[in-house]
Amino acid sequence: MIKYILIDHTADIGIDVFGGSLQELFTNAAFALFDIITDLSKVEGTVEYKINISGIDKEQLLVNWLSELLYLHDVKNLLFKDFCITDIKDNQLNASIRGEVFREDKHVIKTEIKAVTHHCLSIVQEDHQWKARVIFDI
């Protein structure tokens, strides 16, 4: 199944993400984020982080989840590839994520994402299929 597709937005970049469950939807959104930032085939899962995220509803939870990953990427110079969401509710999730510290001789940065926006943000469920739209500021 397709995890996500890119959508064209004049100044920025957006994604439509899909998943059979909320858990899969959030996992695929995180994958999309780092798939846009780097070539994931060159990233290994040598570093592990456990994170806990909350939000007032599932839309904000999605933005907060992606923003947390982006923060860790920016401050700790990390690229993530494996996302294991152990537990997810509408307003909270726990996850363990794996990735690697960026190395100039090994990794590439394709696009710098400045932020995960709330603009046009949506999460919908139709026939057991979840779909989310997120716009990134780049």
Next chain:
Amino acid sequence: MTNDKYKIQKIDDYRWRIPREGKMRVDGIVYADAHMLEDIQKDESLQQVINVSFLPGIIQHSLAMPDIHWGYGFPIGGVAAFDMDEGVVSPGGVGYDINCGVRLLRTGLYRVELVTKLESIVNTLFANIPSGVGSHRKDLKLSQQEVKNVLKNGARWAVSQGYGTKEDLEHIEEKGCIPGADPELVSDRAIQRGLTQLGTLGSGNHFVEVGYVSEVYQEEIARTLGLEKDGITIVVHTGSRGLGYQVCDDFLRVMINASRKYNIELPDRQLCCAPINSPEGREYLAAMACAANYAFANRQMITHWVRESFERALRIGPKDSQISLIYDVCHNIAKFEDHIVEGEKKRLCVHRKGATRAFPPYHPDTPDAYKAVGQPVLIPGDMGRCSYVLVGTEKAYADTFGSTCHGAGRVMSRGQATRTAKGRSIAQELKEKGILVRADSRATLVEEIPEAYKDVTEVVDVVEHAGISKKVVQLKPLCVIKG
């Protein structure tokens, strides 16, 4: 003239009205010519002009400059002013890259002197000014306390550390330091992101560009600004880096809750806001001022390295290079300013998101050196065409809260640009036009191809014909470093 999707009325050749209806509190006014307006209607940016007009306390109009394009929350190119008592402040009206802005430097050098030295200049600039994703200077390690000093003092901090001169400060919007900055309201996360990125260009559309004056439209004014035909200029375009993005992000969360608390109905969650006088509103403005000051310090430091790079590449001293700051303007900011509303002077909170302040001659905030001509406005174009230097006018002060356009404005998404550039060597194409480019990544170059932008000349012509700025000179690029 009317339109199916939006009820657009023509005011004159360069202004269009979206009349107030439904939940709109004021009209929308778009500065554009008829041809541009067609392009503008292809995306959602006019809906964003309408959405802004829903916000409480908005004064007179929801404005859009001719470089308007689809942003998030406010359109890029959006200007809106709010009443201090009834109005709101919105992080979505400033954007993530708080005080993303431009400064223009002049030099005592001429184009003919540089012909054989451009390669050396561009390489020295590229080596000296960190650019690209996650760029940082290895020789610059700041403590948390020092970053807080940067947030409080802006460009003044940079000058106190030996980056540039006191004279530079006179030629920066707000003299390089927005008052009311309170570093205690900036999160640890934002400060963490700020520790390593000060003095860096970043990526995307940020750049340092060396160019020359290719056309002079107003001799007297150009002379006052220190510009003459074939004189070498340098433009620096960057902002507050990860620190600013984090401040915006942190306060969007605060404002989503605040909008509920104060019963503000939002057409788009990205427009979340709080009353200017609420604790949330005041705290955002104090944190935003910190990020803006970080950006001023950032451009000030880069200016220092530009000066060093020129002296090193040309083996000359400061007396020969004579690099001085003409002016530095913010493109993404919310500020308290006095404006005349229905004949009375009123203090307002003016949001400019992808727009430039354009104050007239003799305004108290127009620097002394430019009192007679008006505040300089710098409009960078894409890397292949040209840029413009304008000055602010009385009409801008009267009609647009002293605001004008900020750049070319994208017409192609980055995806479209990448597809258009497929199989082409952009650096080679530019080299054939006499422009040397050094970029940290090929992706940036293809996303920033000239065709991805509106022609800046058309944008500038609209603001000149509408009378909200006056064209002074045109600059053409010689070499560019990009993130």
